[in-house]
Amino acid sequence: xxxxxxxxxxxxxxxxxxxxxxxxxxxxxxxxxxxxxxxxxxxxxxxxxxxxxxxxxx
Amino acid sequence: xxxxxxxxxxxxxxxxxxxxxxxxxxxxxxxxxxxxxxxxxxxxxxxxxxxxxxxxxxxxxxxxxxxxxxxxxxxxxxxxxxxxxxxxxxxxxxxxxxxxxxxxxxxxxxxxxxxxxxxxxxxxxxxxxxxxxxxxxxxxxxxxxxxxxxxxxxxxxxxxxxxxxxxxxxxxxxxxxxxxxxxxxxxxxxxxxxxxxxxxxxxxxxxxxxxxxxxxxxxxxxxxxxxxxxxxxxxxxxxxxxxxxxxxxxxxxxxxxxxxxxxxxxxxxxxxxxxxxxxxxxxxxxxxxxxxxxxxxxxxxxxxxxxxxxxxxxxxxxxxxxxxxxxxxxxxxxxxxxxxxxxxxxxxxxxxxxxxxxxxxxxxxxxxxxxxxxxxxxxxxxxxxxxxxxxxxxxxxxxxxxxxxxxxxxxxxxxxxxxxxxxxxxxxxxxxxxxxxxxxxxxxxxxxxxxxxxxxxxxxxxxxxxxxxxxxxxxxxxx
Numbered sequence: 001x002x003x004x005x006x007x008x009x010x011x012x013x014x015x016x017x018x019x020x021x022x023x024x025x026x027x028x029x030x031x032x033x034x035x036x037x038x039x040x041x042x043x044x045x046x047x048x049x050x051x052x053x054x055x056x057x058x
Numbered sequence: 059x060x061x062x063x064x065x066x067x068x069x070x071x072x073x074x075x076x077x078x079x080x081x082x083x084x085x086x087x088x089x090x091x092x093x094x095x096x097x098x099x100x101x102x103x104x105x106x107x108x109x110x111x112x113x114x115x116x117x118x119x120x121x122x123x124x125x126x127x128x129x130x131x132x133x134x135x136x137x138x139x140x141x142x143x144x145x146x147x148x149x150x151x152x153x154x155x156x157x158x159x160x161x162x163x164x165x166x167x168x169x170x171x172x173x174x175x176x177x178x179x180x181x182x183x184x185x186x187x188x189x190x191x192x193x194x195x196x197x198x199x200x201x202x203x204x205x206x207x208x209x210x211x212x213x214x215x216x217x218x219x220x221x222x223x224x225x226x227x228x229x230x231x232x233x234x235x236x237x238x239x240x241x242x243x244x245x246x247x248x249x250x251x252x253x254x255x256x257x258x259x260x261x262x263x264x265x266x267x268x269x270x271x272x273x274x275x276x277x278x279x280x281x282x283x284x285x286x287x288x289x290x291x292x293x294x295x296x297x298x299x300x301x302x303x304x305x306x307x308x309x310x311x312x313x314x315x316x317x318x319x320x321x322x323x324x325x326x327x328x329x330x331x332x333x334x335x336x337x338x339x340x341x342x343x344x345x346x347x348x349x350x351x352x353x354x355x356x357x358x359x360x361x362x363x364x365x366x367x368x369x370x371x372x373x374x375x376x377x378x379x380x381x382x383x384x385x386x387x388x389x390x391x392x393x394x395x396x397x398x399x400x401x402x403x404x405x406x407x408x409x410x411x412x413x414x415x416x417x418x419x420x421x422x423x424x425x426x427x428x429x430x431x432x433x434x435x436x437x438x439x440x441x442x443x444x445x446x447x448x449x450x451x452x453x454x455x456x457x458x459x460x461x462x463x464x465x466x467x468x469x470x471x472x473x474x475x476x477x478x479x480x481x482x483x484x485x486x487x488x489x490x491x492x493x494x495x496x497x498x499x500x501x502x503x504x505x506x507x508x509x510x511x512x513x514x515x516x517x518x519x520x521x522x523x524x525x526x527x528x529x530x531x532x533x534x535x536x537x
Contacts, residue, residue, distance in 0.1 A: 004207040004208055004209070005207060006207060006208075006209055006210075006521045006522045006524065006525055007525050008521050010522045010525040010527060011525075011527065013522070016132040018226055025533075049532065051529060051530050051531055052527050052528070052529065052530055053527075053528055053531050054525055054526065054527060054528070055526040055528045056208075056526075057528075058528075
């Protein structure tokens with residue numbers, strides 16, 4: 001499924017919140033060089049590992 | 059005489075004369091007897107005796123069942139003629155069908171108008187199917203890029219996209235451009251007029267195209283133009299009032315009449331039919347004389363006024379008609395507008411003739427036509443000012459205005475005033491009135507719109523706020 005830019009923003013936002021509150025990161029962050037939750041969420045989104053999707057009406 | 063008539067009624071119902079007279083002398087007419095209650099019946103009985111009363115009653119009651127029944131004619135079987143419904147959309151051509159099938163094969167969709175455009179441009183060209191497929195693919199791709207994302211707040215985009223150029227217009231407001239010696243409202247005032255859905259535009263103008271057979275025949279065009287232009291008596295004659303003879307003298311101006319193609323006989327005929335002058339006018343030498351039928355100066359004055367304003371020729375509301383050459387063809391432009399009447403004139407091209415009065419188009423041609431007219435007029439006024447606004451913004455406005463079957467204004471009296479949510483209405487204008495009214499009648503607001511949710515402090519249902527997230531467990535390998 002292709003996401004619209006709103007859906008992308010929402011998913012990344014929700015995931016970033018989870019990460020910021022201590023959720024386990026679902027990808028390899030390497031040597032802890034990235035610490036910004038939003039940055040991590042974006043990377044996760046690009047790797048398609050975020051366990052979230054969108055419910056569309058129709 | 060009333061009594062005599064009443065007598066006749068009784069007699070015609072088969073009562074003898076003596077009793078009838080008796081009844082009437084005591085003030086009983088047929089209807090009274092027919093509608094008499096117990097008490098009055100007893101009184102009548104005293105008067106004429108039981109036997110006669112029974113006779114009357116039998117007559118009355120039997121007739122009472124209503125007027126003579128008409129013999130019912132057997133209903134004629136209605137013969138229905140089958141009529142073809144007008145087709146608004148052309149049937150897809152073979153080529154278009156082919157394109158549709160191809161797209162279906164690719165599992166993609168294109169708007170109908172885009173398909174149509176492609177078909178028109180490519181039809182007849184020698185293109186291989188492979189090439190065609192590629193064209194469709196590219197078109198689809200480009201179309202997707204231009205498409206608006208779902209839950210995009212298009213309304214705000216449209217408002218800003220029209221509003222921002224609008225601010226530039228205010229500086230050049232109230233400009234009148236001369237189109238063939240005619241005044242046309244342009245710029246911001248015109249835009250406001252369109253959006254407000256005014257009943258009559260400040261400068262109503264029609265553009266009358268003629269059928270191919272007569273569009274380059276100047277004589278014919280002139281004749282049509284002069285038939286359209288409203289001509290009052292004062293325009294073609296001098297009108298004087300003679301107090302001595304109590305007459306109104308109409309001195310016809312031959313030159314003006316010739317130019318407008320009117321004969322004196324025609325004028326006389328029209329005058330004799332005109333309001334307030336019926337049958338008063340007559341020909342005397344080269345003049346038309348309207349005689350006053352009452353010896354009253356007031357009446358004479360009124361006749362003079364009526365004569366001046368009496369319509370000799372033309373269509374109501376159309377004050378002037380100007381002929382212009384447009385790309386080798388003659389087009390009639392009019393000051394004033396009356397679409398309904400103009401469309402009924404012979405030799406007028408009904409598919410091209412337009413007016414700038416949107417409400418008139420709505421009344422004559424319907425909402426869809428009105429919608430198109432709003433789009434055309436709005437983009438025309440913006441374009442004339444050198445402003446480019448994407449047509450989709452204007453289309454959205456036009457769609458909103460015509461959404462429920464008639465043309466509504468944007469604003470308090472139109473769309474914004476008719477929103478179902480109280481809070482949305484209160485947020486726009488006259489806040490306290492709306493809130494007070496809602497409180498009195500106990501309105502419920504389901505908080506479905508955007509404005510309501512902003513007021514309440516909730517995420518709105520556009521953009522990111524409209525996205526519903528769900529948990530999607532990670533897929534295991536091999537799934």
